[in-house]
Amino acid sequence: MADAAKPIAQPATGVVMFPEYAKAIATLAFIWGWPIVNQYNRRVAMSRVPEPGRLNGILPAAPRSRVGMLYDYVEPNQNIITCPNQDVVYGFAPLALDEEPVVIQVPDFGDRFWVYAIYDARTDQFADVGKQYGTKPGFYLLVGPNWKGEVPAGIAGVFRSPTELANMIPRVFLDDTDEDREAIQLVINQINAYPLAEYDGTVKQTDWRNAPALAGPQSDGGGETQWVPPETFFDQLPAILDVVDPLPGEEALYAQFRLILDAAAKHPEIKAAMVEAAQEAEQQIIKKFFEWRHNGRPAGNGWNRSTNNARWGIDYFNRTAGAKSNMFDNKPEETQYFYTDEDADGAPLDGSGSYEVTFPAGQEPPVDGFWSLTLYNQHHFFHPNPLGRYSLGTKNKALQRNADGSLTLHAGAKSPGADKESNWLPAPDGHFSLYIRAYWGKQAILDGSWQPPKVARKG
Structure with a gap:
C-alpha cells in the first residue's frame, strides 16, 4: 500500500520533450483555456474606451470598473457577440476586482424583470442579483479574491469573485412598445457602476440615450469577432494561469500546462x-461547438437545452461550447436556453422552406419572467429584415392565437400571409437556427418536463 504521506512527484524539469507530446497537451490546454482567453480579450477590447458609451454605436462598453448601458434593444448589425436577444436592455461592465472593488447600483425596478449576471474569468456567475432573488434596491460591492478592505456604511451586500478578472452584464426586460421604451428610461438611468473610492451614498444617474458612440473591433466575413487567435493563444496562457487560480483538482492540469x-x-x-495544435483544435473541435447539437443535452422534439450554464465548474465540454456558440449564458435558474438547427425530421432549417412552431394552449414556456423565440442566421446573428423583427414572445402584444388558444409562430424567408404576419420571424435565404429563452423558468423548465414543440416544415 502506498504511503499516503509521501509527496506526489511533480512534472520533471530538464526533460527532453518531443514535439508530439507537447502538441497533445497543448490541445487540451487550448480547449480548457479558450473561454478564459476569450473573456480576457473581451475585457481588454471593451475597456479601452475613454468613457461609458456604445461600441461602434451598437453595444454597451465602458472603461474598467464602469458600466455602459443601452437604452433600447441591441441593434441587429453587431458582430462582437453571438446570440444577442431583443427582449432586454443590455449593459456591460469590465472589472479588474483586485485593482479596485466596484460599487453597483440597483434601482427600484418595480414589477419589471431584471437580472445582473456577474461572471468570473471562467464565465461562471458568482453573485445572485436580480428580481428572482428578491434583491432590494441599493448599493452593492463587488470585490476580488484577495481584497481585505473596509466595507463602508450603506452597502447592502458584498459579492466576492473567485478571480480578479470579471464582468457584469445587466439585463432589463423591455416590452416592444413605445410606452415601455419611455417608461424604462427612468429605471436604467440609475444603473451604474464605479470604483469604491467614488462611493458617497448618493445615486449616480446617467441618461444612456446620450451616451457617445465609440470605436471598437470589427469582424470580417460575417462571423463573430475573433477573440481567441490560435497563433497567440500560448503567448497569453501564462498570464491566465497566473491570475486564475486552479479549481480543486485542476492543480495537475496547471502543472502540465506550465511544463x-x-x-x-x-x-x-x-x-x-x-501553435499547430491550437490551429488544428480551432478547426476540428472549436468550430463544431457552433452546431447546437454539440451544446448541452437533448430536450425533446429535435431541440437541445443548455446544461451547467454559467456554473460550468470542470465541465470543459459545455463551457467551451457555450463560449463559442453563445457567450455569457445566465445560470439555469435564471434562464434556460433551447436551440436547434434542424426541423422535426432532422433536416437543416433553411429559408427556402416555411416552418411552424405551435405551442398548444397553456403550454408556452412556463416562466415567472419572460420567454421568446429568436431566429438567427448561420453566424448566430440577427437577419436584418424589413419588419425589424428578430424574436417573438412575451414582449409582443399583437400575437394572434388560434381558435383553440394555441399559438403558432412562423419562420421562413417568405411571408406566411398577411393574416399571419404578426407571428412571423423572417429568415435569410440560407441556413438559420431557432432559439428559445425561458427567463426565470418554473419547475417544468428546470426539471426538463416541459419540452419545446416540434419545428414543422410546411409542404
Missing part, C-alpha cells in the same frame, strides 16, 4: 508544435 510552456520558451520546435 509545456516552459519547454516552448526554450525550444522553437516545441512552440511551433503547440
Whole structure:
C-alpha cells in the first residue's frame, strides 16, 4: 500500500520533450483555456474606451470598473457577440476586482424583470442579483479574491469573485412598445457602476440615450469577432494561469500546462508544435461547438437545452461550447436556453422552406419572467429584415392565437400571409437556427418536463 504521506512527484524539469507530446497537451490546454482567453480579450477590447458609451454605436462598453448601458434593444448589425436577444436592455461592465472593488447600483425596478449576471474569468456567475432573488434596491460591492478592505456604511451586500478578472452584464426586460421604451428610461438611468473610492451614498444617474458612440473591433466575413487567435493563444496562457487560480483538482492540469510552456520558451520546435495544435483544435473541435447539437443535452422534439450554464465548474465540454456558440449564458435558474438547427425530421432549417412552431394552449414556456423565440442566421446573428423583427414572445402584444388558444409562430424567408404576419420571424435565404429563452423558468423548465414543440416544415 502506498504511503499516503509521501509527496506526489511533480512534472520533471530538464526533460527532453518531443514535439508530439507537447502538441497533445497543448490541445487540451487550448480547449480548457479558450473561454478564459476569450473573456480576457473581451475585457481588454471593451475597456479601452475613454468613457461609458456604445461600441461602434451598437453595444454597451465602458472603461474598467464602469458600466455602459443601452437604452433600447441591441441593434441587429453587431458582430462582437453571438446570440444577442431583443427582449432586454443590455449593459456591460469590465472589472479588474483586485485593482479596485466596484460599487453597483440597483434601482427600484418595480414589477419589471431584471437580472445582473456577474461572471468570473471562467464565465461562471458568482453573485445572485436580480428580481428572482428578491434583491432590494441599493448599493452593492463587488470585490476580488484577495481584497481585505473596509466595507463602508450603506452597502447592502458584498459579492466576492473567485478571480480578479470579471464582468457584469445587466439585463432589463423591455416590452416592444413605445410606452415601455419611455417608461424604462427612468429605471436604467440609475444603473451604474464605479470604483469604491467614488462611493458617497448618493445615486449616480446617467441618461444612456446620450451616451457617445465609440470605436471598437470589427469582424470580417460575417462571423463573430475573433477573440481567441490560435497563433497567440500560448503567448497569453501564462498570464491566465497566473491570475486564475486552479479549481480543486485542476492543480495537475496547471502543472502540465506550465511544463509545456516552459519547454516552448526554450525550444522553437516545441512552440511551433503547440501553435499547430491550437490551429488544428480551432478547426476540428472549436468550430463544431457552433452546431447546437454539440451544446448541452437533448430536450425533446429535435431541440437541445443548455446544461451547467454559467456554473460550468470542470465541465470543459459545455463551457467551451457555450463560449463559442453563445457567450455569457445566465445560470439555469435564471434562464434556460433551447436551440436547434434542424426541423422535426432532422433536416437543416433553411429559408427556402416555411416552418411552424405551435405551442398548444397553456403550454408556452412556463416562466415567472419572460420567454421568446429568436431566429438567427448561420453566424448566430440577427437577419436584418424589413419588419425589424428578430424574436417573438412575451414582449409582443399583437400575437394572434388560434381558435383553440394555441399559438403558432412562423419562420421562413417568405411571408406566411398577411393574416399571419404578426407571428412571423423572417429568415435569410440560407441556413438559420431557432432559439428559445425561458427567463426565470418554473419547475417544468428546470426539471426538463416541459419540452419545446416540434419545428414543422410546411409542404
